[in-house]
Each structure stands twice: as C-alpha cells, then as structure tokens.
Amino acid sequence: MPFTDNRSFKAAPRMLVSADGMYYRTPDGRRILDGTAGLWCVNAGHGRESIVRAIQDAAATLDFAPTFQLGHPLPFVLANKLAAIMPKGLDRIFFTNSGSESADTALKMALAYHRARGQSGRTRLIGRQRGYHGTNFGGMSVGGIGGNRRGFSAQLWGVDHLSHTHGGTAPFTRGMGTTNQDIAGELEELVALHGAETIAAVIVEPVAGSTGVLVPPRGYLQRLREITSAHGILLIFDEVITAFGRLGSATAADYFGVTPDILTVAKGLTNGAVPMGAVAASREVHDTVVDGAGPGIEFFHGYTYSGHPLAAAAGIATLDLYAEEALFDRAGGLARRWEEAVHGLRGARHVVDIRNIGIVAGIELTSREGAVGARAMEAFHRCFDEGLLIRVTADIIALSPPLIVENGQIDEIVSRIATVLGQID
Numbered sequence: 001m002p003f004t005d006n007r008s009f010k011a012a013p014r015m016l017v018s019a020d021g022m023y024y025r026t027p028d029g030r031r032i033l034d035g036t037a038g039l040w041c042v043n044a045g046h047g048r049e050s051i052v053r054a055i056q057d058a059a060a061t062l063d064f065a066p067t068f069q070l071g072h073p074l075p076f077v078l079a080n081k082l083a084a085i086m087p088k089g090l091d092r093i094f095f096t097n098s099g100s101e102s103a104d105t106a107l108k109m110a111l112a113y114h115r116a117r118g119q120s121g122r123t124r125l126i127g128r129q130r131g132y133h134g135t136n137f138g139g140m141s142v143g144g145i146g147g148n149r150r151g152f153s154a155q156l157w158g159v160d161h162l163s164h165t166h167g168g169t170a171p172f173t174r175g176m177g178t179t180n181q182d183i184a185g186e187l188e189e190l191v192a193l194h195g196a197e198t199i200a201a202v203i204v205e206p207v208a209g210s211t212g213v214l215v216p217p218r219g220y221l222q223r224l225r226e227i228t229s230a231h232g233i234l235l236i237f238d239e240v241i242t243a244f245g246r247l248g249s250a251t252a253a254d255y256f257g258v259t260p261d262i263l264t265v266a267k268g269l270t271n272g273a274v275p276m277g278a279v280a281a282s283r284e285v286h287d288t289v290v291d292g293a294g295p296g297i298e299f300f301h302g303y304t305y306s307g308h309p310l311a312a313a314a315g316i317a318t319l320d321l322y323a324e325e326a327l328f329d330r331a332g333g334l335a336r337r338w339e340e341a342v343h344g345l346r347g348a349r350h351v352v353d354i355r356n357i358g359i360v361a362g363i364e365l366t367s368r369e370g371a372v373g374a375r376a377m378e379a380f381h382r383c384f385d386e387g388l389l390i391r392v393t394a395d396i397i398a399l400s401p402p403l404i405v406e407n408g409q410i411d412e413i414v415s416r417i418a419t420v421l422g423q424i425d
C-alpha cells in the first residue's frame with residue numbers, strides 16, 4: 001500500500017467504505033469527520049451530485065478515446081475552464097493523471113523549452129529541501145524528502161536544492177511571517193556555483209504541504225521570481241495542494257501575487273473523484289516548444305489516459321461547482337476563523353508550533369526520544385478511533401478540511417485533537 005506501514009495496517013486495518021459531505025463512514029457505520037479533504041483533494045466535499053452525474057454520463061457516452069493524434073470535446077472544454085482560473089498568461093494546458101505526472105511533465109517542458117530556443121545546456125533542475133513533487137523519478141529527484149530518495153539510489157543527474165523556508169520566522173506565527181534572512185537569495189549562490197546557462201528551472205511548492213505546512217516568509221516567492229527572471233530560468237509552482245481554493249483563491253500564485261512560468265495541479269481538479277492532473281504553461285513556453293519544432297510531433301510526451309473522458313467530465317463539473325458555490329471565496333472568508341481556532345491549540349500538550357494559511361494548518365509536536373513520528377502516528381490512530389481524520393507527517397499534524405467545512409466542524413476538529421493530545425504520552 002502507498003506510504004503505509006503495511007504490517008501495522010494488516011494487524012489492525014482502518015477502512016473507509018463511503019463518504020458524504022464532510023464525513024467518511026467506516027464498515028461498522030461510524031462517521032469520520034474529514035479534517036484533510038481525503039488527501040488534500042476533496043475541496044467541495046464528498047459525493048457531490050453534479051460530479052457523480054457527470055462521471056456517469058461520460059462513462060455511458062464515451063468510455064475512452066485516444067488523445068494521440070485525435071481529440072474528443074471534454075478535455076478542450078475543461079482546458080478552457082481551467083485556463084480561465086489560472087494566473088493570467090498561463091493558458092496552455094496539458095493533462096496528466098496525477099500530481100507526480102504533472103511534476104515530471106513540467107520538468108520535461110522546461111527542458112524542451114530551453115532546447116527549442118537553442119539553450120540545450122540548461123539541463124539542471126533546482127528543487128528545495130523538504131519539497132514534495134510526487135514519487136516519479138523527476139519529482140523524487142527535485143524533491144527534498146530524504147526518506148523518499150534514500151531507498152532509490154538512481155536520481156536525476158544535475159539536480160540541486162535550495163534550503164527550505166522553515167525556521168526563519170517565530171513559532172506560532174499566524175499566516176506569513178517576516179524574516180531578515182534572504183532565503184530565496186540562495187538561488188544567486190547556486191547560479192554562481194553552476195552558471196545560469198546550465199539551469200533550466202526552479203520548482204517549488206508555494207506552501208510546502210506534505211512536509212508539514214511550511215508557509216513562506218513575506219517576499220520569498222517574489223524574490224525567487226526576480227532571480228529566476230533575471231537569469232532566464234523558468235519558475236515552476238507545484239500547486240497540487242495549493243490550487244482550487246485551499247488558500248482562498250484559485251491558485252497560490254494569485255494569492256501571493258507571483259506568476260510562475262509553469263504551474264502544476266491535480267487533486268482538487270476533479271475534487272479527487274477521478275485521477276487527473278494538469279500542467280498550465282505560459283504562451284511563451286508553449287509557443288517556443290511548438291513553433292521551434294520540426295514537422296510532426298512537437299513534444300514527445302503524454303499518457304494513454306491524458307484527458308480521459310471520465311476525468312475531464314469530473315473536472316468540468318468540479319470547476320463549475322467551485323464557481324456556483326463560490327467555494328474559493330468561502331474559504332477566504334473562513335480563513336480568519338480557521339486561524340483563530342487552530343491557534344487555540346497553543347498550550348495543548350506536546351504542541352511546539354502552529355502554522356496556518358488559508359484553510360491549511362500544521363500543528364507540530366515534540367518528538368519522542370528516538371522515535372520521530374511515533375507520537376503523531378498515535379494521535380492519527382486515536383483521532384480516527386474518535387471519529388476524526390487527520391494527516392500526519394513526522395510529528396506534524398496537517399489539517400486541510402473540505403472548503404464546505406462549517407464553523408462547528410472546525411471547532412470539533414480542534415477540540416478532538418486537543419482531547420487526543422491530552423491523552424497520549
């Protein structure tokens with residue numbers, strides 16, 4: 001099973017059999033309040049009728065159609081809807097089936113772009129410590145999680161990493177903090193070390209999610225943008241978690257006011273209902289690759305299921321639902337209430353830091369001696385048994401409920417966590 005302690009799971013399986021709105025249900029009929037939108041993806045809540053219907057209709061109409069040298073209408077409709085909410089200028093869309101595929105697609109686009117403009121020496125990719133870009137070879141290599149890399153000795157050649165953004169601001173900072181450190185300025189050092197002419201792209205999550213909700217300090221992303229632009233390096237935002245209202249706007253790029261050259265999405269694109277990802281590229285990147293190619297195929301890349309009818313139908317219904325219910329604005333309106341509530345855990349047993357932005361929070365616990373992650377894992381199990389789904393990474397609890405969460409449910413999430421933390425050593 002993915003990222004699972006298989007032996008523990010087999011010894012005591014925790015199963016989910018259905019879901020509706022803010023709740024999962026277990027085989028014995030218990031309701032589990034979803035504090036994590038599944039895995040950061042079910043932004044509109046579970047079992048949404050219009051999405052279910054769209055998938056059913058698509059399956060009955062066109063179960064599959066190849067998208068190599070052929071087309072069918074749904075991905076084009078979805079591409080237009082997606083382009084309309086991407087940052088201005090990022091309106092060229094390529095479909096994938098997951099966040100990992102989106103990351104690798106974006107990296108390959110960056111290499112293809114430089115090659116097409118006669119700079120094929122730009123092959124180096126820069127990621128960031130504590131970054132997560134999925135588990136394929138590209139994403140793994142630019143990712144900065146030791147555990148995801150160490151077991152697999154072959155990494156992409158020429159990758160380097162920036163320092164992570166954590167630790168520059170004070171613990172219990174609400175939203176974005178300030179720091180005197182020029183963390184993004186480190187990119188200038190990497191440019192000096194390797195030469196800009198060898199660097200294709202920098203890829204970062206605007207807010208690092210999987211390694212425990214690391215909110216960038218003010219000005220950080222702007223500075224990355226300035227440095228990349230100055231050196232002809234493409235900037236890629238991995239928005240697999242941050243897009244689709246998580247921060248109260250369509251994208252984190254919008255939220256922070258920084259436009260990358262390439263932006264990746266997945267998860268919330270279909271509300272998690274059918275696997276799908278996408279990469280949005282600027283016209284400059286797209287046109288350079290397409291116009292720079294000889295006759296025939298311009299970008300030798302793609303997947304059998306790129307733009308799959310069921311996924312595209314789910315995506316269209318999802319984006320329509322987000323708009324109809326103004327869910328991104330709803331999340332923005334809830335953000336202050338969310339912040340107040342999660343910071344109410346300051347002083348709870350074991351808690352050493354709380355971070356938040358939009359409808360996301362990271363609650364960091366002290367680790368047990370010699371057993372990093374054991375305390376949070378126990379909290380995860382206990383919360384589940386108490387009817388609450390949380391996500392944990394090392395000893396950090398990460399929260400990201402569906403954007404339909406009500407105030408009372410926010411309070412419930414926080415009070416159950418406080419109770420559980422009070423019960424465990």
Ligand SMILES: Cc1ncc(COP(=O)(O)O)c(C=O)c1O
Pocket residue numbers: 097098099100101103132133134135205209210238239240241266267
């Ligand atoms: C920022 C980011 N990129 C990529 C991925 C990988 O997505 P997937 O699991 O769909 O391959 C994730 C998954 O959590 C993610 O958070």
